[in-house]
Amino acid sequence: xxxxxxxxxxxxxxxxxxxxxxxxxxxxxxxxxxxxxxxxxxxxxxxxxxxxxxxxxxxxxxxxxxxxxxxxxxxxxxxxxxxxxxxxxxxxxxxxxxxxxxxxxxxxxxxxxxxxxxxxxxxxxxxxxxxxxxxxxxxxxxxxxxxxxxxxxxxxxxxxxxxxxxxxxxxxxxxxxxxxxxxxxxxxxxxxxxxxxxxxxxxxxxxxxxxxxxxxxxxxxxxxxxxxxxxxxxxxxxxxxxxxxxxxxxxxxxxxxxxxxxxxxxxxxxxxxxxxxxxxxxxxxxxxxxxxxxxxxxxxxxxxxxxxxxxxxxxxxxxxxxxxxxxxxxxxxx
Ligand SMILES: [Zn+2]
Numbered sequence: 001x002x003x004x005x006x007x008x009x010x011x012x013x014x015x016x017x018x019x020x021x022x023x024x025x026x027x028x029x030x031x032x033x034x035x036x037x038x039x040x041x042x043x044x045x046x047x048x049x050x051x052x053x054x055x056x057x058x059x060x061x062x063x064x065x066x067x068x069x070x071x072x073x074x075x076x077x078x079x080x081x082x083x084x085x086x087x088x089x090x091x092x093x094x095x096x097x098x099x100x101x102x103x104x105x106x107x108x109x110x111x112x113x114x115x116x117x118x119x120x121x122x123x124x125x126x127x128x129x130x131x132x133x134x135x136x137x138x139x140x141x142x143x144x145x146x147x148x149x150x151x152x153x154x155x156x157x158x159x160x161x162x163x164x165x166x167x168x169x170x171x172x173x174x175x176x177x178x179x180x181x182x183x184x185x186x187x188x189x190x191x192x193x194x195x196x197x198x199x200x201x202x203x204x205x206x207x208x209x210x211x212x213x214x215x216x217x218x219x220x221x222x223x224x225x226x227x228x229x230x231x232x233x234x235x236x237x238x239x240x241x242x243x244x245x246x247x248x249x250x251x252x253x254x255x256x257x258x259x260x261x262x263x264x265x266x267x268x269x270x271x272x273x274x275x276x277x278x279x280x281x282x283x284x285x286x287x288x289x290x291x292x293x294x295x296x297x298x299x300x301x302x303x304x305x306x307x308x309x310x311x312x313x314x315x316x317x318x319x320x321x322x323x324x325x326x327x328x329x330x331x332x333x334x
Pocket of ligand 1: 038039042043044045108109160
């Protein structure tokens, strides 16, 4: 029988409906052909720097670069100007002021976060945080969303490893909802939701993947999708801007291992990574905590999901966590 589970951070319900079919159980995974280490036609490969919009940030590596941040060639939001709304009545509208950047994660065309060194993954996380801090501080910014799309099912067909950051002039509904749910919880109980959530997951134990330093990776109790995994600081910090330099290696270690586990349990699926953080300027909102979500694209939202806002997860989170722990025990690269 299926069960309904509620995510305490969004109050959204998920139907956990284990499927009996043997694996591979979900989306057809179309394997991309092996990529070369350097592709002369790739705009993100070294030597082609002039093919991208201007560079806004780089982490150098001797004469070359390690991580490079450039404007998005097709920005969703961009340009200067007043962020004020106009329009009227039921036709509200405002200029698409904001920023959309691409973080090129490695000079190597065929690099992957789950195969990189922990130091190299750390450089990517550092670039995420640096861009987050800069964009968050701008007057017009309502929130900063950091994310990664890997593979066509996840929204990209560009092979060169990259992630993105978008600064929006409004607070997106998901960002606002998580923040307000945590605030409600704090006002109602005097306790911080993410303290209680992490304590509860640690006590239950069965969904925890691993802990490292001041971070924990776990498959949440009400994970909307199969193998969805969160990485959260064990001492909650409201904003991703507050990620401290000395903590980056531990976070990089856990992210790499989590991606490795997702890959090995599911035949290398496409995936997204998103950073859930507080709205801009809410570092003092101590009832909230940023966290990273790793989202393998193993199912497709169909009519029921679109019509209900509920998800159906065919893999119980306990099963997913157990399988991921097992592959990590056996994998030498991780
Ligand atoms: Zn490339």
